[in-house]
Amino acid sequence: MAKYLLLKHYRGAPATVNDVPMDQWTPAEISAHMQYMRDFATRLEGTGEFVDGQALAPEGAWVRYDGEGRPPVTDGPFAETKDLIAGWMVIDVDSHDRAVELAGELSAAPGAGGKPIHEWLELRPFLSEPPTITE
Amino acid sequence: MDETLLRSLTPSVLGILVRRGIDFAAAEDAVQDALVEAVRVWPADPPRDPKGWLTTVAWRRFLDAARADAARRRREDLVEDEPAPGPAPTGDDTLQLYFLCAHPSLTPSSAVALTLRVVGGLTTRQIAHAYLVPEATMAQRISRAKRTVSGLRFDRPGDVATVLRVLYLVFNEGYSGAVDLAAEAIRLTRQLAAAIDHPEVAGLLALMLLHHARRAARTAPDGSLVPLAEQDRSRWDTRSIAEGVEILQAALARDQLGEFQAQAAIAALHADAPTAAETDWVQIVEWYDELARLTGNPVVRLNRAVAVGEADGPRAGLTALAAVDDALPRYTAVAAYLRERDGDLATAARLYAEAARQAPNLAERDHLTRQAARLNTLGRH
Numbered sequence: 001m002a003k004y005l006l007l008k009h010y011r012g013a014p015a016t017v018n019d020v021p022m023d024q025w026t027p028a029e030i031s032a033h034m035q036y037m038r039d040f041a042t043r044l045e046g047t048g049e050f051v052d053g054q055a056l057a058p059e060g061a062w063v064r065y066d067g068e069g070r071p072p073v074t075d076g077p078f079a080e081t082k083d084l085i086a087g088w089m090v091i092d093v094d095s096h097d098r099a100v101e102l103a104g105e106l107s108a109a110p111g112a113g114g115k116p117i118h119e120w121l122e123l124r125p126f127l128s129e130p131p132t133i134t135e
Numbered sequence: 136m137d138e139t140l141l142r143s144l145t146p147s148v149l150g151i152l153v154r155r156g157i158d159f160a161a162a163e164d165a166v167q168d169a170l171v172e173a174v175r176v177w178p179a180d181p182p183r184d185p186k187g188w189l190t191t192v193a194w195r196r197f198l199d200a201a202r203a204d205a206a207r208r209r210r211e212d213l214v215e216d217e218p219a220p221g222p223a224p225t226g227d228d229t230l231q232l233y234f235l236c237a238h239p240s241l242t243p244s245s246a247v248a249l250t251l252r253v254v255g256g257l258t259t260r261q262i263a264h265a266y267l268v269p270e271a272t273m274a275q276r277i278s279r280a281k282r283t284v285s286g287l288r289f290d291r292p293g294d295v296a297t298v299l300r301v302l303y304l305v306f307n308e309g310y311s312g313a314v315d316l317a318a319e320a321i322r323l324t325r326q327l328a329a330a331i332d333h334p335e336v337a338g339l340l341a342l343m344l345l346h347h348a349r350r351a352a353r354t355a356p357d358g359s360l361v362p363l364a365e366q367d368r369s370r371w372d373t374r375s376i377a378e379g380v381e382i383l384q385a386a387l388a389r390d391q392l393g394e395f396q397a398q399a400a401i402a403a404l405h406a407d408a409p410t411a412a413e414t415d416w417v418q419i420v421e422w423y424d425e426l427a428r429l430t431g432n433p434v435v436r437l438n439r440a441v442a443v444g445e446a447d448g449p450r451a452g453l454t455a456l457a458a459v460d461d462a463l464p465r466y467t468a469v470a471a472y473l474r475e476r477d478g479d480l481a482t483a484a485r486l487y488a489e490a491a492r493q494a495p496n497l498a499e500r501d502h503l504t505r506q507a508a509r510l511n512t513l514g515r516h
Contacts, residue, residue, distance in 0.1 A: 024511055030504060
């Protein structure tokens, strides 16, 4: 088994095909989208491949150490141009192909006009523990 | 095996042991041992006096542990001097435990965890699930909290306000996970109300009951939020409302108003309205004025602006809103709502979308996005 992170972006991902902001959809289209996302997570729980999913607020800041006795430096809220993560799902699957297949399904969630969003999701393998048998 | 009975007896048994001078952590271990023993023995041989049984067994377990420990800890003398187990006043012991678990030396998250563990008798795993943290993290949080309060003695009366704040936090955490924190908070507040006669304890219990009564109506089958005005009031729990109102009225009659009674009064006015349109908004505004006077909390003035909008019209609501700090959470959502009521749909839609971006949780974000979408859809027709 291998763990993969599916990253969804507020900003910074390549443009989607069905690129309409959600507040411009109809309420019914929003409901259909939410239902699709819920069904997807439920199905992955059912297949034993779901690990975790979380959403992030669009607001945040950069923070760094600024030396002994000084408070940390912060920079934010994020500038409009920055790459901005919206949330993630962690899956535990048998193969890279399966991870790609699932990411593709998630990207097909319906949006405006009930058509798939074709949203770009970032798929990142976890660095795993070293295996026990090495030769 | 009556788990509810066991859990309801736990705090007073623990309180008795601590009052006898046992270190808090050791007392807790002893009570846990006694509970395990009860689960094993009671089904076949139920005791006539469950609390006395638990106290005796816990006390013996403590003695065993203390004796085993004696060489290192030199506890023997203390043990021999302790009085034999016997009946002890219930209310006081339970009450002291509440004070201990909500002690001001604890952070809010520690006080919440310790209260649920020690007074509520939930397992560490259940508490970890409810707060969505790993079990090891919650175990550590609880054991640190125990260490913090271990040195404290039971001789000074605590401040009931600190206990109420902890119970309020538990209730407000909502319904995530397998443990119903809201129901647990009600149970603990009810138990507290039985141990101490205080109008604000009654006020908080009433507040919880009145909010809990709306629970079934608060979310749609698809999980989305249903605002108060659109809730199916036939799904409100009328028994819970009746109980809340009765408790509140008795508390208010004592004429020692506090913030929880005032909040409960607002909840009671909503509960009392057969339809949203029949809500007594004028009285609700008065209660918000009372709350603002009692607490000085700026969030109260934000909620008051909504009530003013209903009582005196959206223009008056917007005027009231203008005096509120626009950096407050949900300020934009309130502004959007009042703009919509005032007929300015384009501004309202823009504000709803902005409020959705600022929303503190997914349910609210989805709700606000839907509101924006609803108005934008209207605008296209």
